Amino acid sequence: MSGRLEDEIKALIAAEGPMPVSRFMALALGHPRLGYYVTRDPFGAGGDFVTAPEISQMFGELVGLWAVAQWQAMGAPAPFALVELGPGRGTLMADALRAARLVPEFGAAARLHLVEMSPTLRAAQGRALGAAAPQWHDRLEDVPPGPMIAIANEFFDAIPIDQFVFRDGRWRARRVGLKADGALAFGLDPLPHGAEPAPYGPPAEGAVLERMVEGPALALAGRIAGQGGAALVVDYGHAGGYGDTLQAVRAHRWVDPLADPGEADLTAHVDFAALARRARASGARAFGPIGQGEFLARLGLAQRATRLKAGKDAAAQAAVDAAALRLAGHGEGQMGALFKAMVIAHGGLGAPVAFDTGEEVV
Known part of the structure; x- marks a missing residue:
């Protein structure tokens, strides 16, 4: 049975023609x-997916300690904007601010800004973070000027993408249109796409190139390059290449991306190489990506897990170990390799903490 949003999308296609994947997303x-x-x-378990902050407090605590170290590396500006892009329920930031109490000056200097479009999630964030007096914004561009530390955990995977398919020696745009029976379907623009793709080597027939809509990445990098600061980006993705990664999740299961739009989460793997290129083109530096497991290990995940287990019974200790393995392990269902961390930083800053081996890779 068609949902109301599906009906609106079909009406738009019927009136205007097939739409780019980015507009559908x-x-x-x-x-x-x-x-x-x-x-x-x-x-959470009752929703459609679980993110790292919901798995364990350790994730947000270590991100908070990273933010404190980065603030100190910036010369401890006061005040500064502490920004989270797509803050979920506020769980990550609540854990981060609790860990940051080790350095009271950080909390005194921070002005918390949350970039969130969902009224439902804004309400949850208010309950979790009300004591920190957050301000909400629809866009990063609305955050007041000044130096910034930004956190973007599983934010860029939900930025709309366009897709291009290499067919008969030409790149053609993939679009969402209607089949004869009125159902939504993917198709290709019959005209070749004029823009050259990212340089990932000669494509094979049928290769798929994905391009993230540039606005959020350019806004983030431009803000950092012009006003100072750094952003930590953690997400699932890759360091460049071809492939169709558009996916939809509903009730923790993969579903058809075109089925019941508005009822499932649509995402695509982040192309960290493209994100780094956009950052550098804006005058910022880009470090990484490194695997989430390596990132958390460098921040002290094992030591934090040991402290959390101290004095606990066997069941509680096993739960801490299981959470740490899920966050940092490389096996099936674990996040340590698939998820990656990158830092976008002002050109005047050195290598950020956890990236201090100098890998400005992609």
């Missing part, structure tokens, strides 16, 4: 009345 996720993120809290 933008409508499915962010339609002002019917979009996925506008109408629900998708996190």
